[in-house]
Amino acid sequence: MQIDRTTVPGKGVLxxxxxxxxxxxCLLVDAHSTRHVLLYDESxxxxxxxxxxxxPDEADQLAEILHSRPITDRLAAVERQVGELMRERGR
Known part of the structure; x- marks a missing residue:
């Protein structure tokens, strides 16, 4: 996927x-951090x-759905990595 980020003066970040x-x-994030999902027609x-x-809560819910793994799985993986780093550091 290609993602381009552009600052739109007076509008926000596109x-x-x-x-x-x-x-x-497109996703426009305005100065108030409101997310505007822009959909385009082929024409x-x-x-x-x-x-x-x-x-904001709707954006969080959508983000959770779009993740390839549930947040609990990702958190467990991070906890394992931290545990491994702590064990290595203790050696």
């Missing part, structure tokens, strides 16, 4: 995502066909 298959969506790749505003 993250443009293009998948390997050519699908495109006009420059003008969003739809904008969906996500509240």
């Amino acid at each position: 993250h443009q995502l293009v998948t390997r298959a050519g699908g495109r969506l 006009d790749r420059d003008v969003p066909a739809r904008s969906i505003v996500l509240e």
Whole structure:
């Protein structure tokens, strides 16, 4: 996936995502940290066909769904790594 990040003066930061298959969506994070998911039609790749505003808790829920592994699994892996580092440091 290709991700480009652009600062849009007066609007916020625009993250443009293009998948390997050519699908495109953008995420605009405004000055108040509100996330706007911008969806595009195949007929006009420059003008969003739809904008969906996500509240912070909604953005967190979506992020959790999009993760390839649940947060509990990722946390357990980090805890194992910390434990290994602590054992190595104690040697």
